[in-house]
Amino acid sequence: MSFNLAELSTFLLNNKRVAEAEEASAQAITLLEGFPPSVELARACMWRCYIKMMLRDFEETVVWGEKAVALAERFEEPEIIARTCNYMGCVVLTMDYKRGMKLFERSLSVAREANLAHAIASALGNLGGMLLEDREIKLANQYLAESIAYAAEHDNDYHLLEGKAWQALAYAYQGRWAEATEIAQAVLQRSDTKVTRAGALFALGRIAIRSGDLDVHQFINEAFLHTIDVDSPRFDSPRLLQAEAFWLAGDYAPLLEESRAAYDVAVKKQRPWVAGELAFWRWKAGEIDPPPSWIAKPFALQIAGDWRGAAKEWEERGCPYEQGMALMDGDEAAQLVALEIFERLGARPIIEKLKQKMRAQGIRLPRGPRPATRENPFGLTAREMEVVGCLIKGQSNNVIAKGLSLSTRTVEHHIASILQKMGVGSRSEAVALVLKENLLSFE
Numbered sequence: 001m002s003f004n005l006a007e008l009s010t011f012l013l014n015n016k017r018v019a020e021a022e023e024a025s026a027q028a029i030t031l032l033e034g035f036p037p038s039v040e041l042a043r044a045c046m047w048r049c050y051i052k053m054m055l056r057d058f059e060e061t062v063v064w065g066e067k068a069v070a071l072a073e074r075f076e077e078p079e080i081i082a083r084t085c086n087y088m089g090c091v092v093l094t095m096d097y098k099r100g101m102k103l104f105e106r107s108l109s110v111a112r113e114a115n116l117a118h119a120i121a122s123a124l125g126n127l128g129g130m131l132l133e134d135r136e137i138k139l140a141n142q143y144l145a146e147s148i149a150y151a152a153e154h155d156n157d158y159h160l161l162e163g164k165a166w167q168a169l170a171y172a173y174q175g176r177w178a179e180a181t182e183i184a185q186a187v188l189q190r191s192d193t194k195v196t197r198a199g200a201l202f203a204l205g206r207i208a209i210r211s212g213d214l215d216v217h218q219f220i221n222e223a224f225l226h227t228i229d230v231d232s233p234r235f236d237s238p239r240l241l242q243a244e245a246f247w248l249a250g251d252y253a254p255l256l257e258e259s260r261a262a263y264d265v266a267v268k269k270q271r272p273w274v275a276g277e278l279a280f281w282r283w284k285a286g287e288i289d290p291p292p293s294w295i296a297k298p299f300a301l302q303i304a305g306d307w308r309g310a311a312k313e314w315e316e317r318g319c320p321y322e323q324g325m326a327l328m329d330g331d332e333a334a335q336l337v338a339l340e341i342f343e344r345l346g347a348r349p350i351i352e353k354l355k356q357k358m359r360a361q362g363i364r365l366p367r368g369p370r371p372a373t374r375e376n377p378f379g380l381t382a383r384e385m386e387v388v389g390c391l392i393k394g395q396s397n398n399v400i401a402k403g404l405s406l407s408t409r410t411v412e413h414h415i416a417s418i419l420q421k422m423g424v425g426s427r428s429e430a431v432a433l434v435l436k437e438n439l440l441s442f443e
Contacts, residue, residue, distance in 0.1 A: 005031070005044075013051050014194055018229055025051055039080075042071035046084045053087040056233045056269050061091045078114035082107045086123045093130045094272060100130070121151040121159035129166045129199075132173075133235035133273050135296075137318045141170050161191045165199030169236070172206045175320045175345050175416045179425050181207055198226040202236040209245050210321055212348040216245050233266035233274040240274070243281035248349045252285035272296045279303065302326050307334065320413050321345060328354055332363050339366070344417040377437065378421045387414045389440055392431050 005028035012021035025048045032041040045068035052061040065088035072080035085107035093100025104127045111119035124147035131140035144167045151160035165187045171180035180203055187200040205219035223238035224230060231239065239262035246255035259278050266275035270292075276299035279291035283303045291303060298317070302310035302325075310326035311334070320341050327338035328350075335358055342351045358365055380388065383404075390400040397415070401408045415427065424430050434440060 007047070009051060010047055013054060013228060016194075016228055018055070021051055037071055037074065039071070039075045039077055042068050042075060042077060042080050045071065046080050046087070049084055049087045053090050054228060054232075054234075056091060056271055058091045058095060058269060062088055078110050079116050079119060082111035082114070082116055082119040082123065085110070086119065086126055089123075090126050090130050093127075094134055095270065097134075117150075117154045118156065118159075121147055121154065121156050121163075124150060125159050125163045125166065128163065128170075129235075132166055132170055135173065135273070135298075135317045135319060137170055137173055141167065144170065157190070158193065158196070161187050161193070162196045162199065165191075165196050165203065168200060168203040169206065172203045173319050173321075175413065176419065177207045177211060177345070178420050178423055182425075194226045194228065198223055198238075199236050201226060202238070202241065205238070205241040206244075209241060209248065210345070210347045210350065213346075216241075220245065231262040231265045233262070233269050233271035235274060237262060237274060240277055240281075243278060247281050247284050248353065255285045256282060256287060267292060270294065276300065298322065298326070302329065305329075315409050318409070318412065320416070321347060321350075324350070328357070332358075332361075335363065336366070341413070344413065346420065376439070380418060380421060380439075384414055384418050384421075385440070387411065388418060388430065388434055391415070391418075391427050392434065392440065 005024045009021045009025035009028065012018075012024060025044070028044045029041070029048060032038065032044055035041075045064050049061055049065040049068055052064060065084045068084040069081055072078075072084065085103045089100050089103035089107060092103055104123055107123040108120060110116075111123060124143050128140045128143035128147055131143065144163050148160055148163040148167065151157075151163060164183050168180045168184035168187065171177075171183065184200040184203040188197060188204075191197055191200070201219050201223040205216065205223055207213075208216045208219050220238050220241050223236075223241065227234075227236075227238055231237075239259055243255050243259045246252070246258070259282060263275065263278040263282065266278060272294055273296045275292065276295035279295055280299045280303060283291075291300070293300070298310045298313040301307075301313060307326045307329040311323050311330070314320075314323035314326055324338040324341040324345075324347075327334040327341070330338075335354065339351065339354055339358075342354065355365060376385070386404060387400060390403060395403070397408050397411045400406070401411045404411070406414075418430055419425065419427075422430050422433055424433060
């Protein structure tokens with residue numbers, strides 16, 4: 001009976017019946033604690049840890065996780081140890097990076113030693129997802145790629161699709177919108193799991209808002225349907241999408257009203273990135289109450305008026321759209337760079353908002369693409385064509401940067417823009433298309 005209650009709690013949670021899930025979990029543990037310590041109690045504590053992790057309750061996740069691990073060690077149950085360390089790592093990583101990484105490392109070590117394929121794929125994917133929340137995009141992509149490959153090798157569709165959903169979001173943050181859209185749509189076609197669909201919908205929602213190409217409300221509304229707890233401070237909360245969409249539309253009153261509960265929960269549970277982003281949108285909408293000092297650094301810098309510091313943080317993290325948002329708050333030169341970034345991404349809604357701001361400040365706007373850009377069938381700029389020429393020569397990003405006197409990060413942005421404009425997924429495909437269309441002349 002108690003074991004069935006513990007298993008039932010996760011089913012209830014995944015079907016958005018949060019209160020019932022917590023009640024079933026508590027009942028299972030109460031019943032089992034009436035008997036001598038057991039493997040069943042360890043597993044029930046593990047599922048309690050999982051529920052609290054999904055709701056981003058830091059302290060309770062760790063409390064129940066440590067109980068589960070202690071019992072699992074006593075009864076030599078490696079699967080419970082591996083899975084519980086994974087769940088604890090999900091909430092700890094953002095709060096305490098070193099401790100969180102140690103938990104994930106132990107999860108993977110135990111799972112690999114016991115050859116627990118499901119636990120290995122889960123730990124790799126969750127580590128990638130949590131690094132994504134921290135906007136450690138490059139490292140997140142490494143773990144997500146490993147998770148996807150491992151899950152595919154072991155016919156694990158659940159973690160394969162979950163990893164791809166997070167990969168789509170990582171690409172969205174990098175400005176690789178065409179690739180992200182293709183991946184996310186493929187996930188939605190194959191997955192009926194709420195958590196996985198929520199991740200894919202969040203990625204598509206980000207792109208829809210920022211590109212203006214897709215039905216924003218479709219993705220936001222469906223994301224709400226698949227979210228376990230609407231105001232849970234998760235990095236794929238549709239409240240984040242809703243707040244950004246309201247701000248772009250200039251609907252500041254509903255932004256402040258609809259985001260309040262989620263913001264309060266994120267602050268209460270001390271989730272620096274979710275609280276930071278919601279604080280940022282609320283600040284952009286005119287709220288003057290200062291956010292907590294511990295919110296994520298890029299948001300804290302920009303709210304404090306240090307747009308240069310915020311732009312630098314976002315550039316280093318490989319998030320060009322967010323970099324442009326920071327530069328929007330700068331001087332004329334910074335705003336012109338922001339405009340270039342947004343045009344490169346094809347971010348039409350924010351382009352119009354920025355142009356309105358620049359006109360109001362009396363800044364003279366560029367007259368549009370140069371003739372060479374207009375004549376290029378893919379809308380590539382002269383600088384982007386220079387980068388393409390380097391790609392044809394097989395040069396690395398570092399070599400291109402040195403040859404064109406650019407930063408490596410700027411070269412990465414140019415390549416992302418080239419791929420997006422040409423509608424291809426890789427450097428080699430871009431080169432092949434350039435050669436096919438005879439866009440460059442060679443002596």
